[in-house]
Amino acid sequence: MLLRFVLSHIRLANALLILAFCAFQSAYAQETPSPDRSVQSYFDQALVLKNQNKIDRALEVLNQAAELAEKNEDEKALVDSYHRFALLYLELDKTDNTLFYWDRAKVLLNDIAYPYGNAVHKYIEAIVLYLQDQNFQAIYMLNDAKQLNNDRNLLNNILLAEANIYMNIEKYDSASKNFNSLVVNNDVYEKEYLATKAYMGLARLNEKTENWEETIKSASGALALAQENGFSKEVFEANVLLGRAYEKVQKYDLSLVHNRNILQIKDSLFTIEKVKTEAKTADKIQFDFMNDEIRRQDEKIEELNESANRSEITAILTSAFLTIISLLAVSLYRNNQIKLKTNDLLQTKNKELQNARDAAVQAMEAKTNFLSTVSHELRTPLYAVTGLTHLLLEENPSENQKEHLKSLKFSGDYLLNFINDILQINKIDADKLERLSIEFNLKKVLNDVISSLQQSAKENRTEIVLEYDDEIPSHLMSDPLKLSQVFMNLIGNALKFTKNGTVTVIAKLMKKVEEDVTIYFEVKDTGIGISKEQQKSIFDSFEQGSIQINREYGGTGLGLTIVKSLLGLFDSTIQLESEFGKGSSFFFELNLKSKDSLVDDIPFEITQKDYNLKGLHLLVVEDNKINQVITKKMLSKKDITCEIASNGTKAVELANENKYDGILMDIHMPGISGDEATRQIREFDKEIPIIALTAISLDDSLENFYAAGCNDVVTKPFKPEVFYQKIGENILDKQIKNTTS
Structure with missing residues (x-):
């Protein structure tokens, strides 16, 4: 009797709850999913409707x-459904509903391995943080999402x-790069929608900087795409922006046209009926979800009721449950007051902590930007020094002059290495280094580094010995450039402090399991050694042991810091053993992948060609007068004629009006930048070879240059042979290929 009484009251409470929700909702039949359709097809349709x-x-x-x-018991698809619900509720400004479905997805993700689901989960969390004006936390969360999938x-x-x-925190250059890359995206699902959003972003960005012509241009692009694809919300926003922008440039007739469009769109897009329908649908779906939970609980109670052996226990537990619920309700109310x-x-x-953290981040960014700017600005005059030195050495100077010019060249190279070290440390501090994974030959990398340092070894009357284990696979996968930097610093450091001695480079295979390889590396010397006290701080930035050592041997004291940071990218740690006056030994282990299936006679080195560049006619885009003279002189040495453009706007104009064999494009210029000029040239000329000729800085990314339309990149200051090689590869080889095809 007690059991029937309790169960009847529970059913009555459930019925009342359902009736209360039904009174609030406009009940209508829910269409059941068609068995012939896949979950993905529903996702695709929902995405189109959302946009x-x-x-x-x-x-x-x-x-x-x-x-x-x-129904299919597909947990991953269910996670994706909850995530899409969360994003749709964000469109309706229903953050509580978003968090509800986000939490449901989280429960499922705790029990399954689903990298894509985890990535989307962090993406949604980042959007919520951004809407709460927690910008830096949102950026970190987006970075985590990118790493997962x-x-x-x-x-x-x-x-x-x-x-x-980025636009919210006024990092307009970074925001512009992202928007521009999305304008030309190749997304399979949302190509037009993302391009529309990108145009809208550029329009808002230019409005913030009061660049009204560009605002009109970008907003017009957004409006055209939005109208073509039925993106009604973006049509409205584009008209709002155009109305304001045309008013600012005093084109009041056009402003009036768009303002009238806004009134018409408001009548159809933001009607009370539409808002009510969206609210009803959103609430009904969540109500159905809760109703299903109640139904499942009823089924469980019925199952227990059918078991006669458990009837008394069920009654006792139910009474206890109701009592506990009552106590919890009182307790929760009190706790809620304390929680508030x-x-x-x-x-x-x-807020205090966030303000302090934002101030620290801004200070770090200011330091990083300052050092990056200084490094870049030093490269420009250094290009003049190294370029003029090269030209003078080729003009048959006297022996006395040759000696002075070689000293000048040495000083220029030394200064360039110093700048490169600072730029490298900056990139490490700013967490802008990433490890590549490409095929390479380790023995060739080590031999190339040793060959480049033989002159330093000869000057110190020191021998470099390579002890290489032939059991090491010839085809490995990793980042050969960063490995070269590690060994260049370690071997160069050993040579600097070793005279009349030996520097030994050891590479030894420790173990190999299928394609996983562990290799032991060591660089040891017979030089001056390092005291126990100095070893504690030897890997710190600008640390060289003592002022006396710095004065005698020179250098920046950044080499070992760079080595330590680079090896960190490989999950490896540098170790040191040294005795003062008896030499030093630096050693570490690396875990690499081998490619056993490849044939050993595949060449790892690109053969240098001696190109005949005579007769080429190039466009040189360079704003620095001295650099213009040097570049033109270096081209004339190879019988190449050229025309000079002092800025990006002029470059676009000349490229449109004249025929050139290729373009040498500086990136950092006043007005429009080199990559923006390249993008504009690519709109009317897809084929002309464009080589970025630039003093690369911390914020520069080679991928951005290629994305803009550059065929290749040469960093200033450069070696003349590299300069000529790049011209030949990108212009002559392409001409030959086009002729044969």
Whole structure:
């Protein structure tokens, strides 16, 4: 009797709860998912509807996807459904609903291995943080998401989110790069929508900087795409921007046209009926979810009721459960009051901590930007020094002059190495270094480094010995450039402090399991050694042991710091053994991948060609007058004629009006930059070879140059043979290829 009484009251409470929700909702039948359709097809349809601002229909379609995923017991598809619900509720400004589905997805992710699902989870968390104005935390969360999965559509949406955050914190250059890369995206699912959003972002960015012509240009691009694809929300936003921009440039007739468009769109897009429908659909779906939970609980109670042996236990447990629930309700109310007060205090402290952290981040960025700017600005005059020295050495100077010029060349190379070290440390501090994974031959890398340092060894009357284990596979996968930097610093350091002695480079295979290889490396010398006290700080920046050592041997004291940081990218640690006056030994281990299936006679070295560059006619884009003279002189040495453009705007104009065999493009210029000029040239000439000729800085990325349309990059100051080689490879080889094809 007690059991029937309790169960009847529970059912009555459930019925009342359902009736209360039904009174609030406009009940209508839910279409069941078609068995012939896949979950992905529902996702695709919901995405199209969402981008067209048909949120109510998108929610209905997504609900069908969730039902099908649950029916198929497909946990990953169910996670994806919850994530898409969360994103749709963000469109409706229903953050609580977003967090509800985000939490449901989190519960499932705790029990399954799903990298893509975890990446989207962090992406949604980043968007919520951004909406709460926690910009830096949002950026870090987006970086975490990128590390988990490389899905192109997700990465493009992350790129868009980063751009909006950068614009919010007034990092306009970074925001512009992201928006520009999305304008020409190749996304499989949202190509036009992402391009529309990118144009809108550029329009808002230019509005912030009061560049009204560019605002109009970008907003017009967004409007055209939005109208073509039915993106009604973006059509409205583009008209708003164009109305304001045309008013600023005093084109009031055009401003009036767009303002009238806004009124018409408001009547159709933001009607009370539409808002009500979206709210009803959103609330109904969540209500159905809760109703299903109640139904499942009823089924469990019925199962227990059918078991006669458990009837008395069930009654006791039910009574206890109701009592506990009552006590918990009172306790939760009291705790909630305490929590509210605590939250106020925590929010205050949180804001204080966030302000302090933002100030620290800004200080670090200021330091990084300053050093990056200094490094870049030093490279430009250094290009003049090294370039003029090269030209003078080729003009048959007298022996006395030759000696002075060689000293000047040595000083220029020394200064360049110093600048490179500072730039490298900056990149490490700014966490802008990434490890590549490409095929290379380790023995060749070590031999190349040793060959480049033989002159230093000869000057110190020191022998370099390579002890190389022939059991090491010839084809390895890793980052040969960064490994070269490690050994260049270690061997160069050993040579600097060793005279009339020996520097030994050891590479030994420790173990090999299938394609996993562990190699032991050691660089030891018979030089001056390092005392126990000095060893404690030898890997710190600008540390050389003592002032006396610095004065006698020179250098920046950054070499070992760079080595330590670079090896950190390989998850390896540098170790040191040394005795003062008896030499030093630096050693570490690396875990690499081998490629046993490749044939050993594959060449690892590109043969240098001696190109005949006579008769080529190039466009040189360079704003520095001295650099113009040097570059033109170096070209004339090879019988190459050229025309000079002093800025990016002039370069675009000349490239459009004249015929050139190729373009040498400086990147950092006043007005429009070199990569922007390249993008504009590519709009009317897809084929002309463009070589970026630039003093690369910390914020520069080679990928950005290639994305803009450059065929190759030469960094200033450069070696003349590299300069001529790049011209031949990108211009002559391409001409030959086009002729034969």
